[in-house]
Amino acid sequence: MxxxxxxxxxxxxxxxxxxxxxxxxxxxxxxALASVETGAQAPAFSVQDASGATRTLAEFSGRTVILEWTNHGCPYVRKHYDSDTMQTLQRDTTADGIVWLQVISSAPGEQGHLDAAGARARVQTDNAAPTATLLDPSGAMGRAYGARTTPHMYIINPQGVLVYQGAIDDQPSARPASLQGANSYVRAALADLAAGRLVQTAETVPYGCGVKYV
Amino acid sequence: MKRLLAAIAILLGLAGSALAQSSLPPAIERNVEGSLHAARAAIAPGETFTIVLRQNIREGWHTYWRNPGDSGEATELTWTTPPGYDVGAIQWPTPEAIPFATLVNFGYHGEVLFPIEVTAPANARPGEQVTFTAEAYWLVCSDICIPEEATLTFTLPVATQGRDDPQWAPRIAQAVAGLPRREEGVEARITEGAPARLSVVLPNANSIRNVRFFPYSRDVLLASGPQLPRVGESGVSFDVAGGVATDVGRAPLEGVVAYEASDGRLRGVEIVAEPGDPIPGTDGAPAPMSSDYPLAELEGASAPAAPVSMDALGILIALGLAFLGGLILNIMPCVLPVLSVKALSFAGGAHNGEARRDGLFYFAGVMATFMALAVLLLVLRGAGEAVGWGFQLQAPWVTSALALLFFAIGLNLLGVFEIGGSLQNAGGSLAQRGGSAGSFFTGALAVIAATPCTAPFMAGAIGVALTQSAAITLLIFAALALGFALPLTLLHFAPGLQRLIPKPGAWMDRAKHVLAFPMFAAAVWLAWVLAEQAGPMGVLSLLLIATALAFVLLTARWGRAWLIAGALVFVVTGVFTWRPLLGVQTETVLASEPWSAARVAELRAEGRPVFVNFTAAWCVTCKVNELAALSSPRLAQGFAEANVAYLKGDWTNRDDEIAAALAEHGRAGVPLYLYYPSNGEPQVLPQVLTEALVLETIAGAQ
CATH class of the missing domain: 1.20.5 (Single alpha-helices involved in coiled-coils or other helix-helix interfaces)
Incomplete structure (x- = not known):
């Protein structure tokens, strides 16, 4: 022995x-899928982006931050990208100095999962214009924010307070035709912020595909 | 505990699910086959008839109800009809709740018929053919979602006399009869609050299970939130929470209450809940759920009300799993050392004949002990304790007791104390008797000594067993015992295998020490569970008791005086801290609201006196003061009589506004107690408060 x-x-x-x-x-x-109350401090995060850099909420302190949960295979996400709606919104907002962070919480092997190179290529393919694409394959960030669907949108004000969460617009449909006459909740909230008003519609029910967590 | 069990169930279920997973469908194939059918083979001018959209949904996929739930989208039809024809809206059959990961969707599986009413114009000309075309759109999902579109048509002749389609008329009639609708005697009320309470009068409340409320609006509740359904003699109640709507309880709430009827069919009844007080008799016990109800875990599955009968295959699977579970128990951290040590005790030099006899007696010891446990459980069940079983495992005191047990076992493995007490000595001396009796008691001892480690794991088997008949319960326990006893018994019979057993030595201590850490990890996990059950106060109590426990265990071996001192510390700690662990809420009789300078100004403007308590969770003085001086009903009465507002400034986390307020009164920390009389300057109270002083202050200042 x-x-x-x-x-x-x-x-x-x-x-x-x-x-x-x-x-x-x-x-x-x-x-556990947490939820953050609108009007509360947005949860801090520290996540790798598609360029390999570690991004935190703290680094954007003093700027408005938009979080967009995405999954490039989801028909609802496709509706917004294939029509260039999402990219236009990204360009309009980042031009105003707003930080736009795409977040991918799909687990490896699940629909929408991308590694860093894949995420960079997807931004190219879609001609998207986010400030950064955050890779959250463990779902930790998604769970902290209670992200349920793709797309699921969050707006954080320069003080780090969550001022909007929910759907991107009022047309909960995957049909491209539904974009016509859609009211963008995100644009409306940003207009409220720009005018120094309280966000009128601060919380809506998100629509889309379920986030493909681990 | 429940989650732990679920995790084990998942582990055990992995093999099964791997088998169940079918190959993915080819990409081009449709997941939903859609078609339109009319109940009539010919229609008369002016008549109203029913058509259906039929969806035949691929197995494992689903389409959605009118409110899709957390994600997804309802089916849509866009009609092109002949002039004068009026096509109504889709009528939605009762939906199922379909959980996916952390979400819950509302929709349909398999074949679904959606009735739609069509009215022909009075001037329709007999003899003509009319064609209806619908652009259909639906989202169909399994783990991924695919939008599908189809152009569906049907053509009907107009005749002076309408007639039924022999194939579709009965099917459509059945579909229409199954639709959820308002029923006589069904009333509902919705309260305000979070959660709001929805109460519904249901005449058949006692014979239904898997009951759930599906709102028409997406905004009123979180689809994936628990509704904690309850039943009483006159109906059911649900929690309604998590939605973005702000008018819950102030506006009528519409939706469908769905349930499995006593015949096993899914039924639904449409309700419109008016704002108002809950209907009495609607929240007796947790509503029963079947074992295959997909939301059972979400709803914290109460034990099924009646024994669920298992088929032969189900029993075989349960027995197999119990056997496997028994085998796994052998490598559980607190069993393995016991068994290794036992194995060593006979590995040294027993003759084969003797070894075999010992093996048999060890086996008998294990079997007898498990059977005794099974009988004990059956007796308890007979005594009506069964209902309480699941709830017990959810009780904070059980979680705490298990955490302390794991902690103590860890300390024991680290050698902080030896079990010098009667149990192991009695067992040990019996076990050391040698021969048959010794082996028998070794088996019994292994089971008993293992109980702390195995209890959480055995609870699954116990749970299954308790829902079954006595015979099946005994069988399951026998299978568990067989799995538990087999490895060591085999060692007795196969001397060759004995060579695999390590020889005693210093490594045994090291092994024990290493195994202490999984014990501590388990205790940490249970403390986290307790945090969810009993909050920070519960965790504080548990950790204090654990500290006292460690102290008494350490000191107990230093002699009687130390033992008494240690026991005293333990008892005193226990006396002061047990409340949160038993789920006893320390009543906060004096209601407070959060402090802000603005609120103080506002209240003072109203002419109300204000009492401000700046405190922090980490401030011991503050907590002592709150317990001693600020928590009695008498004080609350005093505050109420003098109309004093009580504001609390919580400085547990950094807060510049509070820091500024403290500085304003010359303080750099908490506690700080301020009393603002209805007119005049604020008074600063001493840092050590008494109830009398507080009462005097508010009385004197009036």
Whole structure:
């Protein structure tokens, strides 16, 4: 009987035990989808973007930040990109000095998941104009914000307060025709902010595909 | 605890789900086959008849109800009709709740018929053919979503005398009969509040299960939120929460209450809840849910009301899982050391014949102990304790007790204390008797000693077992025992295998020490569960008790005086901290509102006296003062009589406004108590408060 076999047995047993517990913790960790109240401080995050840089909410302090949960395979996201609606909104807002962050919370192997190179290529393909594309394959950021659908939009004011969350517009449909006459909640909220008013419609029910979490 | 069980169930279920996963459909194929059908083979001028949109949905995919829930989109039809014909809206059958990851959607599986009413004009000419065309659009989803479009048509002849289509008339009639609609005697009320309470009078409330409310509006509730359905003798109640609508409880709330009727069919009744007080008799017990109800976990599945009968295959699977579970128990952290040590005790030099006999007796010991546990459970169930079982596992005190147990076991494994007490000695001396009796008690001891570790894991088996008949319960426990006993018994019989067992030595201590850490991790996890159940106060109590427990365990072996001192510390700690762990809410009789300078000014402008308490969770003096001087009903009465507003400034987290207010009164920290009489300057109260002083202050200043 060698020492190594002994150690192997022991190590194996300990690993199994730790594994069972760890797995349990992980599985449990996956369940919770938080929600942030409109008017509350937006949760801090620290996430890699598609260029490999770590982005935090703190670095954008003093600027308005828009978060856009996205999944390029989702028909609702396609409606907004194939019609150039989303890109136009991105260009209009970033031109005003607003920070636009796309967030991809699809888990590896799920629809919409992209690695850094894939995310950069997708921005090219879509001719999109976000400030950055955040990669959240663990879903930690998505869960902290309670992101439920793609698209799901959040607006954070320069003080870091969440001032809008919900749908991108009032047409909960994947049909391209629904874009005609759609009222953009995001544009309306930004107009309120620009005018120094309270955001009139500060919370709506998001629509789209479910976020493909781990 | 429930989540732990769910996690285990998932682990065990992995194998099954891998088998169940079918191959993906080819991309070009449609996921929904759609068609239109009329109940009439010919229509008469002026008559109203029913047509249906039929969706045949691929297995594993679903389409949506009028309110799709958290995501998705309802089916749409855009009609082109002959002039004069009037086509009504889609009438929606009762939806199912379809959970996906963290979301819940409302929709349909399999074949669905959506009735639509059509009215022919009075001047329709008999003999002509009329064609209806619908541009259909639906979103169909499994884990991904695909929008599909189709052009659907049907053509009907107009005749002087209409007649039914023999194939479709009965099917459509059945579909129409199944639609949710208003029913005689069904009333509903919605309260304000978060959660708001929806109460519904349902004549058949006692014979239904899997009941859920589906609102027509997406805004009134969070589709994936629990509704915690309850039933009483006259109806059901639901929690309504999480929506973005701000007028819940002030506007009528429309939707469908769906349930599984006693015949197993999905039924629905349309309700319009008027704002008002809850209807009495609608929230007795948690509403029953079937074991296959997809939202059972979301709703915190109460134990099924009646034993659910299992078919033979189900029993076999349960037995197999119990056996596997028993095997796994052998490597559970607190069982493995026990067993390794036991294994070592006979590995040294027992003759084969003797070893076999020992093996058999060990086996018998394990089986007998498990059977005894099973019988105990059956007796408890007979005594009506079964209903309480699931709730017990959710109770904060059980979570706390388990956390303390894991913590103590960890300390024991680290050698902080030895179990010098009667249990192991009794068991140990019995076990050391040698021979048959010794082996028998080794088996029994292994089961008993293992209970702390295995209890959470066995709870799953117990849960299943308790819903079954006594015979099946015993069988499941027997399978569990077999799995548990088998590895060590085999060792007795196969001397060759014994070579695999490590020899005793210093490594045993090291192993014990290493195994202490999974125990601590388990305790940490349970503390986190407790945080959700009992909040920060619960966790504080648990950690204090754990500290006292560690103290008494450490000191107990230093002799009687230390034991008494340690026990005293433990008891005193327990006396002061047990309340949150038993779920007893310390009544906050004196209601406070958050402090702000503006609020103080506002209240003073109204002429009200104001009492301000600047406090923080980490400030011990503050908490002592709050308990001693600011929490009695008498004080609350005093405040009420003098119409004093009570504001609390919580400085637990950094807050510049509060810091400024403190500085204004020459303080750099909390506590600070301020009393603003209805007129005059504010008074600063001492940092150590008594109730009498507070009462005097508010009385004297009037």
């Amino acid at each position: 060698s020492i190594s076999r002994r150690n192997l047995l022991l190590g194996g047993a300990a690993l199994a035990a730790v594994g069972v517990l760890g797995g349990t913790l992980l599985l449990n960790g996956n369940e």
